[in-house]
Amino acid sequence: MLHVNGITGGYGKEPIVNNISFHVNKGEVLGILGPNGSGKSTLLKIVSGILPKQSGTVQIDGQDSGVYSQKEFARKVAVLPQLHAHAFSHTVKDTVALGRYPHQSGLFSTWSKEDERAVNEALAYTGITRYKDTAIELLSGGEQQRVFVAQALAQEAPILLLDEPTNHLDIAHQQQLLDTIRNHAVEKGVTVISVFHDVNLASLYCDRLLLMDRGQIAIIGDPQDVIQEAIIASVYNARVKTQPHPELPKPQMTLLPDTMEETEQPVVRKKDIVISSDNVSLRAINPLKTVSSAVHNPGTGWYRSFVNRHVDVDYNPSDVKAEMAEYLQQRDFHLSDTVGMMTAVTTEHAEVEEYRGDFGSVIIMVTAGVGNAVDVSQSLHRDRPERIGTINTWVIVNGHLSDEAFIQAMITATEAKTKAMHTENIEDPLTGTIATGTSTDSLLVAATQTGEQLPYAGPITPLGKLIGHGVYDCTVRAITAYKKAKGWT
Numbered sequence: 422m423l424h425v426n427g428i429t430g431g432y433g434k435e436p437i438v439n440n441i442s443f444h445v446n447k448g449e450v451l452g453i454l455g456p457n458g459s460g461k462s463t464l465l466k467i468v469s470g471i472l473p474k475q476s477g478t479v480q481i482d483g484q485d486s487g488v489y490s491q492k493e494f495a496r497k498v499a500v501l502p503q504l505h506a507h508a509f510s511h512t513v514k515d516t517v518a519l520g521r522y523p524h525q526s527g528l529f530s531t532w533s534k535e536d537e538r539a540v541n542e543a544l545a546y547t548g549i550t551r552y553k554d555t556a557i558e559l560l561s562g563g564e565q566q567r568v569f570v571a572q573a574l575a576q577e578a579p580i581l582l583l584d585e586p587t588n589h590l591d592i593a594h595q596q597q598l599l600d601t602i603r604n605h606a607v608e609k610g611v612t613v614i615s616v617f618h619d620v621n622l623a624s625l626y627c628d629r630l631l632l633m634d635r636g637q638i639a640i641i642g643d644p645q646d647v648i649q650e651a652i653i654a655s656v657y658n659a660r661v662k663t664q665p666h667p668e669l670p671k672p673q674m675t676l677l678p679d680t681m682e683e684t685e686q687p688v689v690r691k692k693d694i695v696i697s698s699d700n701v702s703l704r705a706i707n708p709l710k711t712v713s714s715a716v717h718n719p720g721t722g723w724y725r726s727f728v729n730r731h732v733d734v735d736y737n738p739s740d741v742k743a744e745m746a747e748y749l750q751q752r753d754f755h756l757s758d759t760v761g762m763m764t765a766v767t768t769e770h771a772e773v774e775e776y777r778g779d780f781g782s783v784i785i786m787v788t789a790g791v792g793n794a795v796d797v798s799q800s801l802h803r804d805r806p807e808r809i810g811t812i813n814t815w816v817i818v819n820g821h822l823s824d825e826a827f828i829q830a831m832i833t834a835t836e837a838k839t840k841a842m843h844t845e846n847i848e849d850p851l852t853g854t855i856a857t858g859t860s861t862d863s864l865l866v867a868a869t870q871t872g873e874q875l876p877y878a879g880p881i882t883p884l885g886k887l888i889g890h891g892v893y894d895c896t897v898r899a900i901t902a903y904k905k906a907k908g909w910t
């Protein structure tokens with residue numbers, strides 16, 4: 422569709438962009454990224470013919486762009502420049518209508534039904550129909566930006582070149598506009614090349630990204646190939662961390678501020694875990710990085726408070742999450758800062774212990790109700806009742822865990838729990854085989870993220886050894902306490 426071969430050019434003798442080559446397919450969205458002054462706008466200006474090039478070619482549909490007349494070119498390519506000059510006062514609709522000029526012919530060009538439709542559609546796509554009779558200078562910066570995007574869309578060219586289309590737009594309008602542009606690409610086959618400053622937006626909306634660095638291409642490829650910590654750090658000279666988008670297979674990046682004060686994270690100790698009649702809780706001074714399968718605030722996050730709440734065996738509110746939130750709030754636990762679990766086990770049977778190693782320490786908390794123990798290899802048994810049974814395990818680490826270490830800590834803790842079930846000879850009441858856990862066990866791993874870096878947590882590592890030993894130890898003790906309370910022993 423569009424082939425750029427070895428273009429070099431700029432504003433004077435010294436070229437700004439050097440030997441740039443890439444191609445864009447029909448219906449593809451290519452994002453151009455790069456630091457300030459890296460040549461993004463200059464590249465777009467050369468491709469759109471606004472700036473002459475010193476060497477290289479731009480081909481559109483297999484033809485050199487130079488062979489097209491100005492109007493022919495405008496029927497092929499619509500351009501949204503970075504800055505808009507509008508010397509004359511126009512209404513919004515008149516401004517958008519200027520996008521139709523390449524479709525007018527003859528000296529006294531007539532306004533056709535097609536023109537009217539294209540303009541009205543562009544006004545609707547950009548959500549500015551209600552301003553159509555307003556003078557453009559009376560609009561806000563963001564509203565004006567949408568008018569110029571509408572003008573480019575009204576041109577109905579198969580190629581759209583956009584320089585920072587979301588400039589001035591609030592997040593809802595950024596989303597709306599980029600959704601519109603993406604839909605034009607997917608449904609109408611429009612080819613889009615767009616300059617972005619926001620790396621995350623570019624990743625979300627573009628098929629491929631071209632990263633500029635000092636007038637040259639640093640890398641061009643899929644978002645996951647381009648948005649890599651080392652590449653972004655070296656081109657932008659910024660410290661970043663990348664992670665997947667929570668809902669889409671698109672990488673996202675987060676800045677790591679250099680100005681973060683090195684906060685002294687107080688070490689969490691066994692004595693910080695408080696056992697009351699209706700819950701086991703920990704209130705840490707600073708938030709801990711946490712992964713859990715809790716009822717309240719499950720998943721990954723940073724939390725300061727942790728609650729393992731005792732509920733009656735027949736606890737069955739219509740909305741468990743809402744009831745739990747109410748419970749936490751009544752006890753002064755900040756809802757957005759607390760992870761909350763539940764158990765029918767009485768809190769006096771909670772086992773808490775601290776295990777110290779060279780790197781720091783691990784505090785383990787376990788409550789084990791093994792009435793509804795399950796042999797997980799027999800989980801498909803057709804007579805299996807749906808009964809709740811809970812072993813709740815906390816692993817609190819005074820150390821700095823990698824993502825892998827969090828996952829390995831969960832594996833190690835689960836294996837240790839299963840081994841404790843074996844040692845205590847806990848059977849699945851349905852099958853009579855040794856149980857591996859219960860039906861609704863919950864696990865939490867939280868770490869202070871200070872001190873020594875702990876890349877792994879399998880049983881070969883000092884951290885994994887403490888977790889394995891500690892979870893096994895506490896689970897055996899918790900099961901023993903449970904058995905005693907139930908009169909099993």
Ligand SMILES: Nc1ncnc2c1ncn2[C@@H]1O[C@H](COP(=O)(O)OP(=O)(O)OP(=O)(O)O)[C@@H](O)[C@H]1O
Binds near residue numbers: 432437461
């Ligand atoms: N009209 C101009 N005349 C002369 N030099 C220019 C002109 N416009 C830009 N430049 C220079 O060209 C270089 C690249 O500018 P360009 O606008 O292409 O960068 P950019 O990557 O789009 O930057 P930004 O992210 O700040 O928009 C800069 O060093 C700039 O000073």
